[in-house]
Amino acid sequence: MALEPEELAAARDDLGAELRELRRAAGLSGDRLARRCSISQSKISKIETGRLTPTLVDLDRILTALGATAEQAARVLQRAKLANTEWQDKRTLWRKGLETRQSELKVLESAASEIRFFLPTMVTGLLATPAYIKASLTHSPGDVSSTVAKKIDRQAILREGTRSFTFLLTEQAVRWAILPPGGMAAQRERLLEVSRWQNVRLGVIPLGVLLPRGPMNTFTVYDDRLATVEIFTGRLAFRDARDVKAYRELFAMYEEHALFGDTGRDQIRAWGRS
Known part of the structure; x- marks a missing residue:
């Protein structure tokens, strides 16, 4: 995988945007998702707006709470890898x-x-x-x-x-x-x-x-x-x-x-x- 600098810089925003879309598709508010995965609503907001890169543990809890498919989870985890580079x-x-x-x-x-x-x-x-x-x-x-x-x-x-x-x-x-x-x-x-x-x-x-x-x-x-x-x-x-x-x-x-x-x-x- 080629790691272009521009791609790395955008990865955190892309990760947050994808998680936000998954949450909306699941019909959940940020507050409801936060309660489901025991993560504060402010932290969910920071992740979705690209101000905070989630840990793999955070991602697992969020994806589980969203009921993400294996394909969706794989795509999100790939973005997380870039966001952590x-x-x-x-x-x-x-x-x-x-x-x-x-x-x-x-x-x-x-x-x-x-x-x-x-x-x-x-x-x-x-x-x-x-x-x-x-x-x-x-x-x-x-x-x-x-x-x-x-x-x-x-x-x-x-x-x-x-x-x-x-x-x-x-x-x-x-x-x-x-x-x-x-x-x-x-x-x-x-x-x-x-x-x-x-x-x-x-x-x-x-x-x-x-x-x-x-x-x-x-x-x-x-x-x-x-x-x-x-x-x-x-x-x-x-x-x-x-x-x-x-x-x-x-x-x-x-x-x-x-x-x-x-x-x-x-x-x-x-x-x-x-």
Whole structure:
């Protein structure tokens, strides 16, 4: 299914409109529907007008109360999947300011208890040295000094001890040279240091390891409520429970093939010598 940005933006309104039409076809007022499914009338109104995206549990209760057919329910659930997907294009992120994105990420990280990062191409900002962060932003427009500072500031969350982090890096992510040899050596030392912290698990996947699925995109999973996926032109955010579950399962598959602890650290050191 192609996820056009315009389609994603309209999905919430379309979902609300379809639920409203189903309610009217069932001959129910918003108040009667609310009583039938034990959801407040104000919440029903917000869902129908596109001001609120319903959870899958809410949808199940509403569709049951409406006596929706299997075909109607499938159509509504497909719209719900789109409504729970957000597209952020790179140009919009640049217009808002990259430092704004760092503030948003800090809020996401602070609200989560378990965060999983799959890094097939490069080191993420939470693990990066200042030099690596600056080099990774050379393609970005304008002065990036504020963004670099905010990325470094975000790293403090790794030492708070109130949440757990798992980072999976492929060999390419560790070895991709965006700095001269001395800078990359410092970056490897940073990975070795962070890998020893109490609430951090850092695993590496060497080239040549037999994997059933290729590492296509960088993605991050926040608990069981949100998954974000990065591509060259922007970022997708998935809130549909089925999508988040799929990314958690994908992460678990890669995790089974990663090297952790002393074995992983030995591998990072070996890459530095080769």
